[in-house]
Amino acid sequence: MLNVHDFETAARATLDPVYADFIAGGARDEITVRANEAAFSGLRLLPRMLRGSAERDLAVTLLGDRADLPILLSPTAFHKLVTPDGELATARAAAAAGALMIVSMASTVAVGEIADAARAVGGDDVSLWFQLYIQPDLEITEALVRRATDAGCTALVVTVDSPVLGANERNRRNGLNDLPAGLYCENLRDLRDGESGHVRQIAMSPELSWEHIDWLRRTTSLPILLKGVLHPEDARLAVQHGVDGLVLSNHGGRQLDTVPATLELLPEMAAAVAGRIPIVLDGGVRRGTDVVKALALGASAVGIGRPVMWALAEGGEKSVRHLLELLHAELDDTLALCGASGLDDLTPELVRPAGWGHAGQGTCNGGVVS
Numbered sequence: 001m002l003n004v005h006d007f008e009t010a011a012r013a014t015l016d017p018v019y020a021d022f023i024a025g026g027a028r029d030e031i032t033v034r035a036n037e038a039a040f041s042g043l044r045l046l047p048r049m050l051r052g053s054a055e056r057d058l059a060v061t062l063l064g065d066r067a068d069l070p071i072l073l074s075p076t077a078f079h080k081l082v083t084p085d086g087e088l089a090t091a092r093a094a095a096a097a098g099a100l101m102i103v104s105m106a107s108t109v110a111v112g113e114i115a116d117a118a119r120a121v122g123g124d125d126v127s128l129w130f131q132l133y134i135q136p137d138l139e140i141t142e143a144l145v146r147r148a149t150d151a152g153c154t155a156l157v158v159t160v161d162s163p164v165l166g167a168n169e170r171n172r173r174n175g176l177n178d179l180p181a182g183l184y185c186e187n188l189r190d191l192r193d194g195e196s197g198h199v200r201q202i203a204m205s206p207e208l209s210w211e212h213i214d215w216l217r218r219t220t221s222l223p224i225l226l227k228g229v230l231h232p233e234d235a236r237l238a239v240q241h242g243v244d245g246l247v248l249s250n251h252g253g254r255q256l257d258t259v260p261a262t263l264e265l266l267p268e269m270a271a272a273v274a275g276r277i278p279i280v281l282d283g284g285v286r287r288g289t290d291v292v293k294a295l296a297l298g299a300s301a302v303g304i305g306r307p308v309m310w311a312l313a314e315g316g317e318k319s320v321r322h323l324l325e326l327l328h329a330e331l332d333d334t335l336a337l338c339g340a341s342g343l344d345d346l347t348p349e350l351v352r353p354a355g356w357g358h359a360g361q362g363t364c365n366g367g368v369v370s
């Protein structure tokens, strides 16, 4: 295993094709799934020479939580689908690598147990964030927030791009409409009397509004990030509503198909928030060079979704740890090659659009995308 692609290939060889499709798939024609990765390929790095340092600092502090690398584990549901220990394996690997994990509300292990496993490896400094789908029944939402808070989670990541569940036609074709026997969304177990944590307890709510965000802001003192805001006007509204951070995400192309790649939106989103709150970008991050491009264009960190699922499927905890170590090393190597000593050295002038400088295109304008 040398890179993320190797984990994908290995996972495909071991996984039930129905679950491999669930992970890889996206909405409808999967135009946005492909766009996310293509956007990274469409940019070139233009490195600086003779100004690096012997050691590079990759640590990042986000909303008070420190991580050893600016690569977060984006929230992904159902880890027991691909490895017996499920999210316990993921959390242990993330803690060992000093990476920040965002626990999915739809985890197949309860968030409290995930937090215990992470702390057993990484001690009390380990930070976990909790991803939340606000439920129309606010008492249920409050109970979920309480479970995350009691587990010691230090931020809430509220996913707002899912007023309805994305239409994944691979899942429909494969007849995937339930979890296998014995797997449950453990965070939803017994929220009401006798409920088992069935996946259908999770309500996707088209009626959610900014008033729900205001309500959540009053309900919890944890920092709140919104995941899935794509319009710069919504980013401005998020700041006005007291939101503490954004996860610039199109859900890995799994919600509305044909929305832009997250990387394409980043410059406009960064301008809209103007440094007032941090932006974490996810979607299509597969290489250290991808991380550098996102940070150069204004992200404070990135998230990875599918790569973690592939590594889990390939070899569980040790493979997720290996994946994170590989990405850490790739990022360090990329910084060195760019002449950067740390993440603060990653600025927009390191990035050019592919095709820039082609004879006759007249695009040689000092690095401004034309």
Ligand SMILES: Cc1cc2nc3c(=O)[nH]c(=O)nc-3n(C[C@H](O)[C@H](O)[C@H](O)COP(=O)(O)O)c2cc1C
Pocket: 022, 023, 024, 036, 074, 075, 076, 077, 104, 105, 106, 131, 159, 227, 249, 250, 251, 252, 253, 254, 282, 283, 284, 285, 303, 304, 305, 306, 307, 309
């Ligand atoms: C299998 C799978 C499950 C996911 N589950 C969730 C989830 O429960 N909540 C959520 O907000 N996003 C979920 N996502 C979206 C990820 O958080 C993330 O936005 C996306 O995977 C990033 O793109 P990437 O897979 O290209 O890295 C899921 C994505 C995948 C692939």
Ligand SMILES: O=C(O)C(=O)c1ccccc1
Pocket: 077, 106, 199, 202, 251, 254
């Ligand atoms: O969010 C997702 O992408 C996802 O796969 C999912 C599906 C149902 C419940 C929770 C997450």
